[in-house]
Amino acid sequence: MKSERKTRGFGTIAIHAGQEPDAATGAIMTPIYQTSTFAQSEPAVHKGYDYSRAGNPTRTALEKNLAALEDGKYCAAFSSGMGAIDAIVKLLKAGDHVIAGNDLYGGTYRIFVKVFEQFGLKFDFIDMSSARNVKAALKPNTKMIWIETPTNPLLRIVDIEEAAKIAKKAGALSVVDNTFATPFLQKPLSLGGDIVVHSATKYIGGHSDVILGAAITNDDAIAERLYFIQKSSGAVPGPFDCFLALRGTKTLHLRMERHCENARKVAEFLASHPKVEKVRFPGFKTHPNYEIAKRQMRDFGGMVSFTLKNDDIRAAKKLTTLTKIFTLAESLGGVESLIEHPASMTHASLPREVRLKSGLEDTLIRLSVGVEDANDLMEDLAQALDK
Numbered sequence: 001m002k003s004e005r006k007t008r009g010f011g012t013i014a015i016h017a018g019q020e021p022d023a024a025t026g027a028i029m030t031p032i033y034q035t036s037t038f039a040q041s042e043p044a045v046h047k048g049y050d051y052s053r054a055g056n057p058t059r060t061a062l063e064k065n066l067a068a069l070e071d072g073k074y075c076a077a078f079s080s081g082m083g084a085i086d087a088i089v090k091l092l093k094a095g096d097h098v099i100a101g102n103d104l105y106g107g108t109y110r111i112f113v114k115v116f117e118q119f120g121l122k123f124d125f126i127d128m129s130s131a132r133n134v135k136a137a138l139k140p141n142t143k144m145i146w147i148e149t150p151t152n153p154l155l156r157i158v159d160i161e162e163a164a165k166i167a168k169k170a171g172a173l174s175v176v177d178n179t180f181a182t183p184f185l186q187k188p189l190s191l192g193g194d195i196v197v198h199s200a201t202k203y204i205g206g207h208s209d210v211i212l213g214a215a216i217t218n219d220d221a222i223a224e225r226l227y228f229i230q231k232s233s234g235a236v237p238g239p240f241d242c243f244l245a246l247r248g249t250k251t252l253h254l255r256m257e258r259h260c261e262n263a264r265k266v267a268e269f270l271a272s273h274p275k276v277e278k279v280r281f282p283g284f285k286t287h288p289n290y291e292i293a294k295r296q297m298r299d300f301g302g303m304v305s306f307t308l309k310n311d312d313i314r315a316a317k318k319l320t321t322l323t324k325i326f327t328l329a330e331s332l333g334g335v336e337s338l339i340e341h342p343a344s345m346t347h348a349s350l351p352r353e354v355r356l357k358s359g360l361e362d363t364l365i366r367l368s369v370g371v372e373d374a375n376d377l378m379e380d381l382a383q384a385l386d387k
């Protein structure tokens, strides 16, 4: 759906873009149009909707809202982040080559290698935190550069502007997975990216109660093809899920501010703890890409990862069971704090040698720092580390 133009501040757009009081009743909140089909007055004459796979008013409201938040013209919503990723890769043809990061989300790696390689697409996974590596990985058939930044779970930073420039020059599309940063912190389309993809399951939804994805672009031809794939492949979100995601975006800016504030405090606390080997947080001046993060992000996000001294995988696993406020669970971006062990959970689909080669150590622990009181979060980690 075509979005409204960006003229206002983020919070105003979050609350109002794509949201009109319901024409039939005046309801302030977008109704959940829980219907699969729509009445037609004559064959093929209707009020803009004929079948909910092709389009649904609750989904339209969400798509307009997300497009506006990303400074994009178009958004297609999907039943999951993976559904959105699947649709974007289907823009390619057999024989096309994709460059992606070597510590990207495990599910993205899995669909690339285990699903799309079977259809003749070729993938190279590289350390994208240096633009030189991206340039060196280009092939004559490179048609897509897949950027995740901050990366999951190593929180490396990719220079979006630079990578998008390289893609453009090579005639390839640049896709940015903006799940970790959200449009509140980072606007990939404004930095030259062609498509933004989201697991809206995370910060956009914000309450760990919905699985949803989205692809956003300013390009008319890409949008047309994405809508065609959305309708043809059918990975569309239900109206209730769209309603939940829309409810989430209304407080995205407020939640992100607190996530960022809490993550910094937690990262600083961990960095000072004697049992902690290394803390990865893009907001530390010692982070290798701190300057890029500072330039392309409003703040540094709510994710922190760290390793333990002695590199003992059993100690890392045990620690994840000892916290009382941080819940051991996959996913991230909800109001509640989560802790997880990527090697045995979110990134278990990466072969161990691939995982270690990309720097994802056995004792790496990832925190999704929620919006609780920071002191309680630090106390919780302290008691678990001291056990």
Ligand SMILES: Cc1ncc(COP(=O)(O)O)c(C=O)c1O
Pocket: 080, 081, 082, 083, 105, 107, 108, 148, 152, 177, 179, 180, 198, 199, 200, 201, 211, 212, 213, 331
């Ligand atoms: C960065 C990133 N991209 C995409 C996905 C996939 O999204 P979903 O779980 O909504 O399918 C995830 C899920 O964890 C993710 O972390």
